[in-house]
Amino acid sequence: MDNNGPRPGNAGANGGQRVNEMIRVPQVLVISEKGEQLGVMSPQEALARARAVDLDLVEMAPQARPPVCRIMDYGKFKFDQRRRASNQKSNKPQIRELRLRPKIGAADVEVKVNKAREFLEKDKDKVILVLCFKGRECAHVEEGEKLMDLIFKKVEDIAKIEAPPKLMGKRMTCTLAPK
DSSP: OOTTSOOTTOGGGGTTOOBGGGOOOSOEEEEOTTSOEEEEEOHHHHHHHHHHTTOEEEEEETTSSSOEEEEEOHHHHHHHHHHHHHHHHTTSOOEEEEEEOTTOOHHHHHHHHHHHHHHHHTSOOEEEEEEEOOGGGGGOHHHHHHHHHHHHHHHTTTEEEEEEEEEETTEEEEEEEEO
16 A cells, blocks of 8 residues: 555645545446456445555546546556656657767777767667867867768768768867768
């Protein structure tokens, strides 16, 4: 039974669903915790059955006549609803950033390319390549452009250039999007 759940005075605290003593109608159609239809009965009788198995009586379809109530663990039900809602939000594409240096080693370039491929293919995320220059490296911007071209060639089968390389101060940035 949900001890932290809504109380009779908190009608808005549970998103409009009535639980346990908040259900005030003469008759309800009750569905058991196993999904079996128990029939039409008074809310007091249904609540007694729910309490017998240490669960809550939750009104699922208040617009139906008689209203449909289910015997369930209300706390677990609300937790599952919040988890499902957060999973739906996380399916949106994100923008991922990969930082590079002009003097990066060949093996490290491969690691960055593999990571970019993973973001682009599996997650369908956009990738921002950020090439940071330090000190005298700023005088050799062409080295950075060569590195960016190398990375483009390695991911051109799965990505398109959304924003071409642009030098802003000591950083060169470029955006890749999945095809």
